[in-house]
Amino acid sequence: MxxxxxxxxxxxxxxxxxxxxxxxxxxxxxxxxxxxxxxxxxxxxxxxxxxxxxxxxxxxxxxxxxxxxxxxxxxxxxxxxxxxxxxxxxxxxxxxxxxxxxxxSNEWDLSGLQASFFYAKEISFNVTTCTLPEQYITGVSYSCADSYLYNTNNLLTDYIQKEVIRLIKSGTTNIYLIGETILPQNIKESRVGQLVATVTVGTLVNVSSEDTAIMTSGKFCRYSFSCKWEEYY
CATH class of the missing domain: 1.10.10.60 (Homeodomain-like)
Known part of the structure; x- marks a missing residue:
């Protein structure tokens, strides 16, 4: 009980x-x-x-x-x-x-925030840092208005799942994803509780073009994990 x-x-x-x-x-x-x-x-x-x-x-x-x-x-x-x-x-x-x-503040330190124990998932991973050059991803881009709060009916997650499965079935072995969010432009949009999110899922290419998404160079956190699709959000 x-x-x-x-x-x-x-x-x-x-x-x-x-x-x-x-x-x-x-x-x-x-x-x-x-x-x-x-x-x-x-x-x-x-x-x-x-x-x-x-x-x-x-x-x-x-x-x-x-x-x-x-x-x-x-x-x-x-x-x-x-x-x-x-x-x-x-x-x-x-x-x-x-x-x-x-x-x-230009930085957002998340360490002091209280994550929800209700949605917590036990996923173990080791985080390391790495420095990556500018890279270019070609693939299908998807934009939508999505909630900035946790939502089990996540439109972006649904899109990512479908696109990753499609690429795997087509024989693609290395799949890359790059995402960008745009903050609400005014108070009215803020009250709706949504951000505009754009995600590109695809593969790396050597040359930039109008059809590629750019991942800027810099220092990144790197980790690996595995989970079920319903645990991915």
Missing amino acids: QQVICKYILKWVEDNLTSDLNVSDMAVSTGYSRRTLEIWFSEQYGMSPGKYLNRRRMTRAAVLLKLTRLPITEIAMLLHHSSNQNFARAFRHFSGVTPTNYRN
């Missing part, structure tokens, strides 16, 4: 990231005391449900700051903070910087 309840808590948190409900409301929905839930959840995940809920909400705020043009005031209201100042204090406590500085 403990495992079932902990899984329920994880789902409840994801469903209530932008609601004004709190851990007491969650406890009522389970029929168990808040103390019991805290003990069970802490044993399983190393933190209380309240801390996990707050970290997930602050992570949502971080994503909205980086991937949308929503005003900080609107993000604060979306997460039910009583004022801009209240939200700024909470976010600075979480990230170490103000919402404005976080949004304007």
Whole structure:
């Protein structure tokens, strides 16, 4: 029963990231005391449900700051903070910087964000770094408006799967993928919760042309992993 309840808590948190409900409301929905839930959840995940809920909400705020043009005031209201100042204090406590500085930073450090335990997959891989020259990929490109939040019905994943399978069946052994996302251009587009994403799946060629996608030179992280298609997102 403990495992079932902990899984329920994880789902409840994801469903209530932008609601004004709190851990007491969650406890009522389970029929168990808040103390019991805290003990069970802490044993399983190393933190209380309240801390996990707050970290997930602050992570949502971080994503909205980086991937949308929503005003900080609107993000604060979306997460039910009583004022801009209240939200700024909470976010600075979480990230170490103000919402404005976080949004304007040229780098995005993901290490402090709280990934969802509900969607977590146990995939082991070793990360190394490598330096690659500029390379050119020829293949089929696909563009669509896709959610910047996790979505099991991911249009890009569906496209990548179909194109990779097609290339494998045609005898292609080395398949390359390059992707690019474009941030929403205005507040209206930001409220829809989508980015414009373009992906090219194909093979390497030696010469650039109008039909090739360019992978710029630079330092990259490199890793290998294997998983089922339903685990790839």
